[in-house]
Amino acid sequence: MSREVTIVENVLRVNDELAGMIRRELATRRIFTVNLIGAPGCGKTALLERTLKELAGQLRLAVMVGDLATARDAQRMAAFCDQVVQINTGKGCHLEANHVHQALSRIDLGRVDILFIENVGNLICPVAFDLGQDVKVGMFSVTEGDDKPAKHPYIVAESAAMILNKTDLLPYVPFRKEIFMEDVRRLNSKAPLFELSVTKGDGCDSWLNWLKQGRAAKAQARA
Amino acid sequence: MSREVTIVENVLRVNDELAGMIRRELATRRIFTVNLIGAPGCGKTALLERTLKELAGQLRLAVMVGDLATARDAQRMAAFCDQVVQINTGKGCHLEANHVHQALSRIDLGRVDILFIENVGNLICPVAFDLGQDVKVGMFSVTEGDDKPAKHPYIVAESAAMILNKTDLLPYVPFRKEIFMEDVRRLNSKAPLFELSVTKGDGCDSWLNWLKQGRAAKAQARA
Numbered sequence: 304m305s306r307e308v309t310i311v312e313n314v315l316r317v318n319d320e321l322a323g324m325i326r327r328e329l330a331t332r333r334i335f336t337v338n339l340i341g342a343p344g345c346g347k348t349a350l351l352e353r354t355l356k357e358l359a360g361q362l363r364l365a366v367m368v369g370d371l372a373t374a375r376d377a378q379r380m381a382a383f384c385d386q387v388v389q390i391n392t393g394k395g396c397h398l399e400a401n402h403v404h405q406a407l408s409r410i411d412l413g414r415v416d417i418l419f420i421e422n423v424g425n426l427i428c429p430v431a432f433d434l435g436q437d438v439k440v441g442m443f444s445v446t447e448g449d450d451k452p453a454k455h456p457y458i459v460a461e462s463a464a465m466i467l468n469k470t471d472l473l474p475y476v477p478f479r480k481e482i483f484m485e486d487v488r489r490l491n492s493k494a495p496l497f498e499l500s501v502t503k504g505d506g507c508d509s510w511l512n513w514l515k516q517g518r519a520a521k522a523q524a525r526a
Numbered sequence: 527m528s529r530e531v532t533i534v535e536n537v538l539r540v541n542d543e544l545a546g547m548i549r550r551e552l553a554t555r556r557i558f559t560v561n562l563i564g565a566p567g568c569g570k571t572a573l574l575e576r577t578l579k580e581l582a583g584q585l586r587l588a589v590m591v592g593d594l595a596t597a598r599d600a601q602r603m604a605a606f607c608d609q610v611v612q613i614n615t616g617k618g619c620h621l622e623a624n625h626v627h628q629a630l631s632r633i634d635l636g637r638v639d640i641l642f643i644e645n646v647g648n649l650i651c652p653v654a655f656d657l658g659q660d661v662k663v664g665m666f667s668v669t670e671g672d673d674k675p676a677k678h679p680y681i682v683a684e685s686a687a688m689i690l691n692k693t694d695l696l697p698y699v700p701f702r703k704e705i706f707m708e709d710v711r712r713l714n715s716k717a718p719l720f721e722l723s724v725t726k727g728d729g730c731d732s733w734l735n736w737l738k739q740g741r742a743a744k745a746q747a748r749a
Contacts, residue, residue: 457617
């Protein structure tokens with residue numbers, strides 16, 4: 304048992320060292336990097352499609368997207384961005400720094416202001432692995448129910464911002480907003496929560512402005 | 527790297543041995559055991575609440591439910607069943623046979639016909655761990671999108687039955703049924719797929735009948 308624990312610690316240590324290298328490289332290039340984490344179907348890819356479309360011409364964007372199988376997400380986003388890399392993890396339940404390191408070699412970093420890393424659809428395992436990002440963003444949707452922050456506290460606690468998607472479906476699903484918010488604030492009193500509907504476009508401006516501010520701060524930090 | 531792989535294999539081997547012991551024990555007692563696997567918020571707990579309610583008086587039921595944190599699911603189901611055990615996994619992303627083994631000691635197996643194991647909300651990691659169940663049931667919901675079977679092929683391939691929940695929300699979400707079915711059938715040509723709305727109750731009868739048949743077959747197999 305202790306041997307197993309040692310191995311897991313080694314895996315995390317090696318991961319974190321590589322993530323640190325990635326973070327330094329991205330800092331040098333002033334690339335604001337977002338690690339987007341949420342359950343399958345919460346709307347991560349749809350959010351990035353809209354984000355790529357809305358920010359086109361204002362900022363230079365790149366995306367890495369992790370999935371067990373298929374290149375469907377990359378294909379969807381390639382319509383809005385010429386720097387999209389699909390990472391297939393096989394049976395792997397999360398992205399690791401090694402995936403990001405390899406995928407970076409396929410991106411022209413000289414023309415990137417914001418790098419999005421769409422993690423594998425999973426609210427648990429991705430939280431533990433540093434990818435060298437500036438921020439983790441935890442994403443929920445109202446159709447998942449109001450109990451998800453309490454049941455998945457680690458992603459809430461580690462998020463620099465959170466998203467609550469599919470607000471257009473609120474009339475049709477049981478969702479007690481006060482329960483959701485109470486658990487979110489108990490676990491993370493500071494991070495902004497963006498309530499939005501990716502498919503309808505409602506509420507997306509605050510998210511886009513937050514991204515622009517993040518990129519501006521990153522650019523200034525190195526100026 | 528090879529050392530890490532060896533450790534993982536050992537963990538799975540120990541798990542599988544214990545799962546085999548659990549399977550033999552449950553077979554002796556003719557308990558039909560269902561390992562329910564799905565993404566966070568697909569409706570696993572709501573499905574079990576309805577199932578417990580509908581089968582009350584016909585079959586004797588017990589439930590184990592896994593979550594990182596909180597006892598909310600067990601509290602919900604306790605309203606419909608006097609044998610419910612909550613398992614908190616901490617940061618663990620799936621149930622293992624060891625969890626089930628411990629939880630079994632808290633259930634009076636002499637009065638159980640069907641045991642439900644609601645796994646941690648996660649479409650990936652739970653698939654790899656045998657819990658001694660008779661069947662794995664993979665659960666999806668229409669709000670997650672039509673691409674989830676293709677992106678999560680292992681749970682589809684290993685399911686003895688599948689559920690597509692939240693059909694009442696079909697008018698409000700983008701979901702191409704033909705894409706979903708095509709991927710399901712490519713990966714698993716045999717398992718029945720139950721399309722239903724847990725909250726409205728539509729389509730639940732086929733699921734309940736399938737459970738009754740499973741229990742009947744289990745009872746006969748040992749008669």
